[in-house]
Amino acid sequence: MLRYTLVKLVTAAILVAVVSTLTFFMLYGANSDPVTTMLGETATAEQIAAREAELGLDRPVGEQFASWVTAALHGDLGTSWSNRQPVAETLAARVPVTLGLAILAIIVSAVIGIALGVAAARFRGWVDVLLQVVVIVGFALPAFWFATLLSTTFGLQLGWFPALGYIKPSESIGGWLSTVTLPVLALAAGVAAAIAQQVRNSVIDVERRDFVRALTSRGIGSRRILLAHTLRNAAPAALTVISVQFIGLLGGAIIVENIFALPGLGALAIDATTLGDVPVVMGVMLVTVLIVVVVNLALDLIQGVINPKARVR
Template sequence: MGKLVLRRLAMSVPLMLVVSAVTFVLITFLPGDAARVVAGRNATEVQVEQLRGELGLDRPVWEQYADWLGGALHGDLGTSLVNQQPVAAQLTGRLEPTLALIIGSVVIATLLGLVFGILGARGGVIGRIVDGISVLGIAIPAFWLGLVLVVIFAVRLSWLPPLGYVPFLESPSQWFQHLILPMVTLGVPATAAVAKQTRDAISDALARPFVRTLRAAGVSERAILLRHALKNAAVPVLTVVGLAMIGALSGAIAIETIFAFPGLGGTAVQATASSDLPLIQGVVVYLTAIVIVVNLAVDVAYGYFNPKVKVG
């Protein structure tokens, strides 16, 4: 297991380099000009060109990337072109809301998905209902669902706050209340995917010969389902959970915008609108690091539930 972790960490280094380099190049093709944003609408072209030189935006792309990479290797992700604040400090402060949203939604989706999937694996009417709910949950657009939840539970019923975020240390109750609607919005598609995969994987496990042997030995259906079939279904379910968490990173961009969440997703949107290259690059680095950690956790979980699985 230790070799697996070291191998995955070693592979993450070139991955991070490739992602950062490609992102740096693609950002230069975005419309807009950070120098124009910083200078203001009333600035003349001469002032904008002068500011572009001060910010280093007139240098070749490879030279800008080399400078950024040299600082990144020492923990310095640069300085925002718009607000002149260190990128690392800004993103570290916005990491908590994003992680709380993503982890919370995936945990809820996993628990509910397992319950629905186990119930659906019994077949019959319940199985068809689970299939229908799964298709519906995957098909519903997250942004539309978020707006509907805000209208119902925040505007009409006034049960939950519609916007914003409260840090956990400031008020745990307010923190949880502000997370409910975003987590539900982000978690519905993931719940549907986990439920569908759990149902299919358990149904496949129940059809295997070892289940017939267990039944012939007098083992109860509950024990067969929870102790044997569910464990055999763990690997494909873990795969879907890992994909759901990675997918939640992209979904968080829209969700954080809808609910005015001060996380990495909202920061990415603001940085892109202002062509703030160092800030965009920093968000990409943080999100890539999260993906690497998620994939590593899934690989380790594979080995725990099924040591025979070879993770390359």
């Protein structure tokens, strides 16, 4: 297990380094004239040159990258070009919103998806047919449309939940839950459908194996077999689809956050991109990659504990 963990850690570190490097050169190297974007077409050559010197853009891109890496390793992600605030401080205020939303959504998706998948695999018949309908609907519903529907119906019309805004958990746990309930449901719908389908297929596959039939012939109860053996053997496939769906969930959070006016990474990324604020965009990309890598690393380690065979790959 130690070797497996070390390999996963090294792989994660390499992935972060590669993605960060590519993103930096795409943003700083390919963006040929970011200062003109910020100052406008009416800016004079002297103003542009002065602003480039102030931002350090007059240096070779390789030198800029070396400086950024050195600073990033010390927790300094630079300064926003638009509001002159430290990027790290801005991200520190935004990350908990998006991360809390994503984690809560993936938990809700996993609970609903596993329950539906197991029910469909065990009972089959109309339950299985109903799951297939749910899966199709879940895949077909665009997150932005479903989020708008939830906000309009349960926020504006019924008034059960706030349609807009965000309350921090430190201010009120109940208030926080009320402001994230609709966004979480909007994000969880499609993800739960994908998890349910994968769990259903995995459970059916495991139940057809010889060892399950042997356990059944020995008189062991079906519930015990399900909890102690079937789900454990079906878990790796479920964890894989959860890790994949989490990546897409973060992308969906960008849209959903804007619909519900949540102060997360989504709104920050859109505003920074519109303003051409490259340091903030770079910071958002780095943090997003770190979140994805850490979550996938955690799921890989859990899978290694549940399924020892995974550790030999």
